[in-house]
Each structure stands twice: as C-alpha cells, then as structure tokens.
Amino acid sequence: MKNTVLAAVIAAALTLPYRAEARALTIVTKLNRFGGWSGAYVVLYLLGPGNKYEKTIWMAGRHHWIYHELSAWDRANHGNWRGVDGVTGASVGSGQTLTVHTHISDALINAGYSIAVDSKAYGRPAREDVRIPLTTKNSGRLVHTHGYVREFYYRM
DSSP: OHHHHHHHHHHHHHHHHHHHTEEEEEEEEEEOOOOSSSOEEEEEEEEEGGGEEEEEEEEEOOOHHHHTTSHHHHHHTTTOOGGGTTSEEOOBOTTOEEEEEEEEEGGGTTTTOEEEEEEEETTSOEEEEEEEEOOTTTTTOOEEOSSSEEEEEEEO
16 A cells, blocks of 8 residues: 555656646637638648757648648658648638647747648648747737738647
8 A cells, every 4th residue: 555655656746747848729820711612721830940840730621632732841741641640620711710729848838949830722822821939929929921821829
C-alpha cells in the first residue's frame, strides 16, 4: 500500500508539469465570398524558426488529390500527408467561418514559431493567406487578407 501511494505521488509529480505546459488555442478563419459550386480547402499549419514545417494543425477538405495544389504547404511538408489523417474535416463554404480548437505547447509561444494558413477554392489557384508569429502579443489580433481568407485570428 505504501509503495502504491508513493508510486502514484511520483507519477503525478512527473506528469503534472507536462499538462501545465500546454495551453488551449482557438483559431478562427473567416472566408471571403467567392464564386463557384463548392467549398474551399483550408490548411492551418505550424512553422518553426526559419519557416521550417513542424505540423499540420487542421486540413479542411478530405480529397487527397487536392492537397498537392496547396503548394506552399505541400512543399513545406515535403508531400508527406500521413500526419493529416485525423486532423481533417469538410471543406469550408464561401463566406463561412472555420473554428479550430487545439492545444499548443508553451515552449512554442514567443519562440520563433508561426501559424500559416493556405487556401484553395475549387477551380482557382491556391493562396498563401496568412503567416503570423505565434506570440502572446498576436493573440486576438485580427488579420485581414485579400485571398480566400477574409479574416483570421487566434486566441490563447
């Protein structure tokens, strides 16, 4: 009994700091109105220092044959789409808003990392809509673009 309690205390002491080192992140991406018969693919991804690809946060759009047309994201992750399964959802309609809830390690905030957003409407060219440093100062800052993404912000 004594060893079980001691083991539980040690396990809690070792795991609690890791749980406290990540914070909730909400990313909101509102699209412009665009013509066409269907929605747009929107990919949210994390870039490390030097704009090095780190991970895909969310891919709105499930058809793999479109992924290579999001050329900046495709180049950044070297065409490796394996990490995308499980972080995908339906494409985003004209004028609609995509809201994604996730967690981000505190070690990445104010450390040279950025959030990138690329988009592609069916039958139209892809856009590199947003590149914004992941900082506490930028949390809540509204970014306006002229691509398929109209407005973007994140909150921690």
